[in-house]
Amino acid sequence: MQATNAKRDKTLDPKNTPAYPLAEAARYLKLPVATLRSWVLGRPYPKAKGVGQFHPLIQPPARRPSVLSFWNLIEAHVLRSLRTEHGVSLKDLRKALTYAERELNVERLLLDRQLRTGAGHVFLERYGKLISLSASGQIAMRKMFDEHLKRVEGSDWQFPIRLYPFLSSTTQSSAKPIAIDPQIAFGRPVVVRMGVSTQAIADRIDAGESLNEVASDDGLDPSEIEEAVLYERAA
Numbered sequence: 001m002q003a004t005n006a007k008r009d010k011t012l013d014p015k016n017t018p019a020y021p022l023a024e025a026a027r028y029l030k031l032p033v034a035t036l037r038s039w040v041l042g043r044p045y046p047k048a049k050g051v052g053q054f055h056p057l058i059q060p061p062a063r064r065p066s067v068l069s070f071w072n073l074i075e076a077h078v079l080r081s082l083r084t085e086h087g088v089s090l091k092d093l094r095k096a097l098t099y100a101e102r103e104l105n106v107e108r109l110l111l112d113r114q115l116r117t118g119a120g121h122v123f124l125e126r127y128g129k130l131i132s133l134s135a136s137g138q139i140a141m142r143k144m145f146d147e148h149l150k151r152v153e154g155s156d157w158q159f160p161i162r163l164y165p166f167l168s169s170t171t172q173s174s175a176k177p178i179a180i181d182p183q184i185a186f187g188r189p190v191v192v193r194m195g196v197s198t199q200a201i202a203d204r205i206d207a208g209e210s211l212n213e214v215a216s217d218d219g220l221d222p223s224e225i226e227e228a229v230l231y232e233r234a235a
Helices: 002-012 022-029 033-041 070-086 090-104 118-130 135-149 198-206 211-218 222-233
Strands: 043-046 051-054 066-068 152-154 160-163
Touching (some): 022 066, 022 070, 033 043, 066 070, 070 152, 090 118, 118 135
Antiparallel strands (some): 043 051, 152 160
């Protein structure tokens, strides 16, 4: 009974409810919409006889239309670390995930804190072998993977509660000025220190208000206003 209740609680958790349309989620994560769509919906591929179908890597709570949950954002953020430098083969990623999850009996590996330990090592090792990555390449992949995991904040329970997205698709600094948290601003990106919507900041700047005016009104530093604008315009 306890296991059933735990499963039901996860299903009803606001972090696992539909909240982010596909295009919006891609913008927040600085991912091409087509890439995220293939992870969520799968994609066809040519075969000697006809067309095959790569199955999805991410299972959203709503598929028609596809609307992702906060936990789906975390899964896509983790997958992004492999795509950024090494490209993505849906087939190889699925093989690596399936292997690691079966070996360690982890239901949703891309959400689990074990990604930092045994399960993550098994997954990366398997993935590196599947794509024939060199020893130096595997070290680089592990380093990048760890930098992505550092931007996911967890609770005492095993699932994530906050994501600190990268400010742009190309710059991956260690700074964490922006957060996505289901408990703040309906899960939309905010400047962490004051919980001010990055979209609202960018809209005010576009409307002609000065950086200093917006910073003063929101109790933020001008540098934080610049970071919010950078994040919003770096899609």
